[in-house]
Amino acid sequence: MDLNELRLQINDVDKQMQELFTKRMRLCFQVAEYKIANDLPVFHKDREKEIINRVTNDAPDDLKGATRVYFQTMMDISKCLQYQQFFANADSVPYKPLILKGRHTVAVPGTNGSYNHIACSNLFDDFEPIFHEDFEDIFRAVSEGEAEFGILPIVNSTAGSVAQTYELMKEYDFKICAGTKLRISHCLAVKRGVKFDEIESVYSHEQGLQQCSDFIRENNFKTHRYANTSLAAKFIKDSEKPYAAICSENAAEQFGLDILRKNIQNATDNYTKFILISKETLKSENANTISVCLALPHQSSSLYRLLTKFSVAGLNLSMIESMPIANTDFDVVFYLDFHGAIDTPEVAKLLSELEQELSYFKFLGNYEEV
Numbered sequence: 001m002d003l004n005e006l007r008l009q010i011n012d013v014d015k016q017m018q019e020l021f022t023k024r025m026r027l028c029f030q031v032a033e034y035k036i037a038n039d040l041p042v043f044h045k046d047r048e049k050e051i052i053n054r055v056t057n058d059a060p061d062d063l064k065g066a067t068r069v070y071f072q073t074m075m076d077i078s079k080c081l082q083y084q085q086f087f088a089n090a091d092s093v094p095y096k097p098l099i100l101k102g103r104h105t106v107a108v109p110g111t112n113g114s115y116n117h118i119a120c121s122n123l124f125d126d127f128e129p130i131f132h133e134d135f136e137d138i139f140r141a142v143s144e145g146e147a148e149f150g151i152l153p154i155v156n157s158t159a160g161s162v163a164q165t166y167e168l169m170k171e172y173d174f175k176i177c178a179g180t181k182l183r184i185s186h187c188l189a190v191k192r193g194v195k196f197d198e199i200e201s202v203y204s205h206e207q208g209l210q211q212c213s214d215f216i217r218e219n220n221f222k223t224h225r226y227a228n229t230s231l232a233a234k235f236i237k238d239s240e241k242p243y244a245a246i247c248s249e250n251a252a253e254q255f256g257l258d259i260l261r262k263n264i265q266n267a268t269d270n271y272t273k274f275i276l277i278s279k280e281t282l283k284s285e286n287a288n289t290i291s292v293c294l295a296l297p298h299q300s301s302s303l304y305r306l307l308t309k310f311s312v313a314g315l316n317l318s319m320i321e322s323m324p325i326a327n328t329d330f331d332v333v334f335y336l337d338f339h340g341a342i343d344t345p346e347v348a349k350l351l352s353e354l355e356q357e358l359s360y361f362k363f364l365g366n367y368e369e370v
């Protein structure tokens, strides 16, 4: 058969389907009105089950699976549109303006010269760093009012996500209010006079060790994890042994160490993104990224169905990450970033929908990369 002829027939079917789709959605809008008036939820599990069973039963054997997906997707779209009616007047998440000008206190992991410390200079003209060893101490410092903001690494272009930061964002009730990116270039630093051949062990944050794994392997170094790259540099300064630190050149200089090798990371283009956190939701005028954290039910296609919501709302996802939840049999929590601003109606509606539909949902902030 002729291809053009087949396409003409498809056009004809599409026309009928389009009319029927419009007709079906208009009926769903009426259902939504009824539900709003009678305080009923959008999602009706048994009704969906009944429809899916009926249409898959009626479908030819070779199209049963596809028919189920097709109708399920149509009902998912129907729910998204109904939620838009439900949340037509949804309020934006309340927020205050983010002000980075002036002097601010910032809880910073590590010490002078740490990458976190350098990242702070991207964000603030004037700031007082309050150094802490642990990432969790940063959350505590902000929580107890010791510092106004906290800064943490969130992802590296070579080693991937910083799991501990994600984990803490889930546990604590903090909001991301800004992001910044730093080009990371590690060096191998030793106490004055120590020779390269004497080194057996290197100390660094696990991200530093991962980002320099090729160099470490080539030189057969033993690795030791340390809380922070700059604190590893400080430890080397105080150590009697011929150890080395993997840290920033800045940190090596800070502690008077000799730099034996520069740019030892696997990738020349090595970047880390940092987040600035605060207790309140603070948003800059040009904030364009929204981060959320959520759990999905253990059902087939639940991730695909979640993504349908973003697609129907016309919102563009820029990042998705999943992390296992401790003490469960591989239950996972998802972290998503998408473009948008909380004070626009499409985002306000989608956030209300996610909050309503998901058993676990958390808004993590609306910010821009500075």
Ligand SMILES: O=C(O)C(=O)C[C@]1(C(=O)O)C=C[C@@H](O)C=C1
Residues within 6 Å of the ligand: 028, 031, 032, 042, 043, 044, 045, 047, 048, 051, 074, 075, 078, 079, 082
């Ligand atoms: O029948 C309903 O209650 C509807 O809202 C319609 C509809 C559908 O698209 O068919 C949509 C959502 C419900 O979960 C079930 C069915």
